[in-house]
Amino acid sequence: MPELAEVERSRRLWDAGRGAKVLEVVLRNRKSHVFRGTDLPSVARGITGQPLFGSEVVGKQMVFRFGKRGQRWLGLHLGMTGELRIEAPTYPFLKYDHLILRQSKRSLVFADTRQFGRVLFAETDTVPNWWAKLPPSILSKEFTRSAVAEFCYRRKGSPLKGLLLMQERFPGIGNWMADEILWRARLNPQRLAGSLSPAEVTALYRTTRNVCNKAMQIVGEDRDFPNTWLIHHRWTDGGKCPRCHTSLVRALISGRRTCWCPQCQPAR
DNA sequence: CCAATTGTTATTTA
């Protein structure tokens, strides 16, 4: 379930191998869709024998840097079903394990059944283009109310649900987080971005930051989301709004399954 | 066999 917080959790998992050398790079399923456009020989050549230098995350994108100066960049995206795991050093592999980095004390595993994820690689002392062009994180200083307001205007014809899924402005937001944010901001997901009052734009901005902040905190402390969050109620039939206990409604909006409370989030 | 799936991107439509 890779959205913002889960991606951070994954990064942290692999980061356990920081400082340790990669003894072997195992590439399985070389034809896999996750390697579309990836030059596999340079991945193997570039990482074998190199220490894990550090890792970063922006939205749903992760980068793991290798080498003494961190000049070998391995970009990972988990797509819809990707996951990172830590296994024993001699762990063999399962069917959908695509990339395994062997260290003396552990194996770093990247698996993805549906293969919408992606592996990128670059060897460069400067930041690779695919990393440099990422938008500012939602929890960074550059993510401001006015940036959200401008985006609402530019995408004025988009339903709010679709708006929040646009990674160019809301990196890391996925299906469940979008629903969570709109529910908390009391905004109907079908409302068009251009229809928001200034107060509603403020609410959208603040709630977005808030939900991201809380999600990161919860993952950091390795806790589960409280039962007062919509996420626990949105998938099951007959789910009730945790706030007012009205029956939740589900429909396809912006092509994505969406859940909301008709009482708290009126259509207008 | 059909529909659905916590994502992105190329193509089509308006």
Added chain:
DNA sequence: ATAAATAACAATTG
């Protein structure tokens, strides 16, 4: 030219 909708990608599950 823009922006929004749709199809496609691949695999599994009910």
